[in-house]
Amino acid sequence: MSPARLRPRLRFCLLLLLLAVPAARGCGPGRVVGSRRRPPRKLVPLAYKQFSPNVPEKTLGASGRYEGKIARSSERFKELTPNYNPDIIFKDEENTGADRLMTQRCKDRLNSLAISVMNQWPGVKLRVTEGWDEDGHHSEESLHYEGRAVDITTSDRDRNKYGLLARLAVEAGFDWVYYESKAHVHCSVKSEHSAAAKTGGCFPAGAQVRLESGAHVALSTIRPGDRVLAMGEDGNPIFSDVLIFLDREPDRLRVFQVIETQEPPRRLALTPAHLLFTANNHTEPAAHFRATFASQVQPGQYVLVAGEPGLQPAQVVAVSTHVALGAYAPLTRHGTLVVEDVVASCFAAVADHRLAQLAFWPLRLFHSMVWSSWTPGEGVHWYPQLLYRLGRLLLEEGSFHSLGMAGPGS
Numbered sequence: 001m002s003p004a005r006l007r008p009r010l011r012f013c014l015l016l017l018l019l020a021v022p023a024a025r026g027c028g029p030g031r032v033v034g035s036r037r038r039p040p041r042k043l044v045p046l047a048y049k050q051f052s053p054n055v056p057e058k059t060l061g062a063s064g065r066y067e068g069k070i071a072r073s074s075e076r077f078k079e080l081t082p083n084y085n086p087d088i089i090f091k092d093e094e095n096t097g098a099d100r101l102m103t104q105r106c107k108d109r110l111n112s113l114a115i116s117v118m119n120q121w122p123g124v125k126l127r128v129t130e131g132w133d134e135d136g137h138h139s140e141e142s143l144h145y146e147g148r149a150v151d152i153t154t155s156d157r158d159r160n161k162y163g164l165l166a167r168l169a170v171e172a173g174f175d176w177v178y179y180e181s182k183a184h185v186h187c188s189v190k191s192e193h194s195a196a197a198k199t200g201g202c203f204p205a206g207a208q209v210r211l212e213s214g215a216h217v218a219l220s221t222i223r224p225g226d227r228v229l230a231m232g233e234d235g236n237p238i239f240s241d242v243l244i245f246l247d248r249e250p251d252r253l254r255v256f257q258v259i260e261t262q263e264p265p266r267r268l269a270l271t272p273a274h275l276l277f278t279a280n281n282h283t284e285p286a287a288h289f290r291a292t293f294a295s296q297v298q299p300g301q302y303v304l305v306a307g308e309p310g311l312q313p314a315q316v317v318a319v320s321t322h323v324a325l326g327a328y329a330p331l332t333r334h335g336t337l338v339v340e341d342v343v344a345s346c347f348a349a350v351a352d353h354r355l356a357q358l359a360f361w362p363l364r365l366f367h368s369m370v371w372s373s374w375t376p377g378e379g380v381h382w383y384p385q386l387l388y389r390l391g392r393l394l395l396e397e398g399s400f401h402s403l404g405m406a407g408p409g410s
Contacts, residue, residue, distance in 0.1 A: 043171070045163030046185075051178040052170045058141070060255060060272070060321070061295070062176040063148060063188040066141040071134060080132060080147040083107045087114040089127040089155050099131035102147040105189045110150060113172035113187075117154065120168060125155040129184055149188040151180075159183070202247050202271050202348075204256060205326025207339050210306070212239040219328040219339070220250065228330075229306065229338040231277075235286030237310055240332035243364065246346070247329040254327045257294040259303065259342065261314035266305050268342040269324065270294050275345035275353055277304050282313040289313075291345055291353035304343035311343060333364055 046052060055061040070076045080101040083090075088110065090099045102110070114126040130137075130151035133144040143149035152169070154161050159182055166185045169177045174187040205220040210229040222228065222242055230240035256269040259276070270276065272295035279289045279302045286304055297303070302313040330337065331346045335357035338344070347356035 043164060043167045046166035046170070046177065046179045047163065048179050048182070050166075051176065052166075053176070057143070057176045057178070057188060063143060064175075064190045066143065067146060067191055069145040070132070070147060076146075079103055081107055083110060085111050085114055087111075087118060087125055089125050090131070091127065091129045094135065096134075098134055099128055099150075101132040102150065103189065103191070106148055106150065109169075109173045109187070109189055113152075113169055113174075116168045116172055117165070120164070121154065121156075121161065124158075124161075127153045127155045127157075129153060143188045146191070148191065149186065151184040151186050153184050202249075202254060202274065202327035202329040203339050203344075204254070204269050204324045205250060205328060206324075207269065207328070209337060209339055210341075219330065220326060222328075222330055228332060230332050230334045231286070231304070231311060231336040231338070231343045232334055233287070235289075235311065237306065237338070238334060240334040240337070242330045242332055244331050245329060246331050247327055249327045251325065254325075255321055255323055257297070258318075258320045258322060259294065259297055259316055260318040260320075261303065261305065261342075262317040264305060264307060264312075264314055264341075266303075266314060266340060266342050268303075268340045268344070269322070270339070270344060271327070271348065272321075274329075274348040275351075275356075277343055277345070277353075278302060278316075279313065282315070284313070286311050286313075286343075289343075291347075291351065293351065306338050306341040306343070331360065335360070 051057070053061055057063050058065050068076075070080065081104055082097065082100045083102060084100065092099045110126070110128070117124060117126045128150050130144060131149075132147040133142065138144045152165065154165060162182075162185055163179060166177050166179045169185060169187045175190045176188045178186040180186040203219055205218060207219045208216045209219055209222065210216055212227040212229075224242050224244055226242045227239040228242060230238055232238040254271055257272045257274075259268045259270070260266070268276070272293065274294050275291040276294060276297070277286075277289035278292040278297055280300075282302050284302070289302075289304055292301075297316060297319060299316050299319060301316050303316060304311045305314045329346065329348070335346050335353070336343060337346060345353045345356070347353060347360075350356050
């Protein structure tokens with residue numbers, strides 16, 4: 001790894017040391033007194049006609065499929081909420097207030113972007129030229145018809161700012177950003193209730209893991225302190241303590257990537273941003289299999305499966321998706337676990353499994369003091385959410401899955 005790529009990781013690790021002190025005091029991240037604020041990360045403007053992420057707008061990795069036009073008379077009109085943020089200028093050329101109407105997800109991202117614009121260019125505000133469209137002015141199946149898209153400029157209409165404005169929109173959390181025109185930037189979000197908005201780093205509730213006793217049980221029944229089959233750093237099987245759940249949402253729909261092997265036959269479902277270990281040929285030692293996002297796994301590659309004896313490679317023969325209820329993401333002491341007899345990482349969103357394992361060192365270190373009496377709650381644990389935000393500041397953009405991390409309300 002080059003020194004240039006290593007430096008952000010070293011800064012990230014130093015921040016983890018600072019996190020260790022407040023983590024020992026309680027269940028929330030405390031303020032580190034006397035710490036110096038890091039200068040803001042340099043933002044790279046989007047080029048004209050560039051979009052981020054680099055996939056079509058209405059795909060799972062972006063804002064998801066079109067779900068139908070919303071009219072004032074339709075039942076779905078209640079999904080739209082007005083945005084009266086005084087820091088945003090709404091063009092509202094129809095004089096109906098339509099440009100102020102949008103989904104809550106779009107509103108949250110837009111309000112976040114408004115703050116970024118004012119911080120980037122003091123005295124300049126965010127301007128919305130198009131929001132919800134009830135008059136049919138956009139192309140067929142435009143997300144403007146659902147209140148999930150906005151076209152934006154700056155209040156000074158300085159077109160030299162629009163490339164950076166697009167980048168700020170990406171940073172604000174819009175699910176798809178397109179520097180569409182010299183006159184505006186197009187942004188859109190996932191549906192409030194679509195499964196596409198509920199991706200993260202989890203396994204379905206019924207996925208089976210193996211206890212040290214030899215019993216196979218569903219992830220939904222696992223509790224901190226249980227010992228489950230995992231993989232050690234040397235690539236050998238090991239039973240590892242479950243520390244906490246990074247995410248636990250029994251009643252939430254998720255989109256799962258399904259990875260199937262033929263010899264031996266295995267079928268693992270996990271969310272697209274989750275990591276599992278792959279290689280391009282079966283001769284690679286288990287310890288040399290690299291962490292790969294589930295959405296990037298292709299037929300013909302090899303994954304590690306539990307066999308007799310130990311772990312062995314199995315070739316992927318099919319990859320598909322399906323939607324299921326329930327989402328569980330346990331963290332083990334070794335940072336890995338074997339689910340449905342397939343070896344997977346405990347981590348998601350960030351591409352570097354080893355870095356993620358290091359980043360969770362404070363949780364492992366202070367587990368006996370802080371979380372020994374912890375009982376599983378619901379939702380995403382605060383610690384991975386904090387790490388994701390820090391990582392977005394310190395690591396390269398390509399270090400993250402395009403779906404990012406889904407947290408409560410996302």
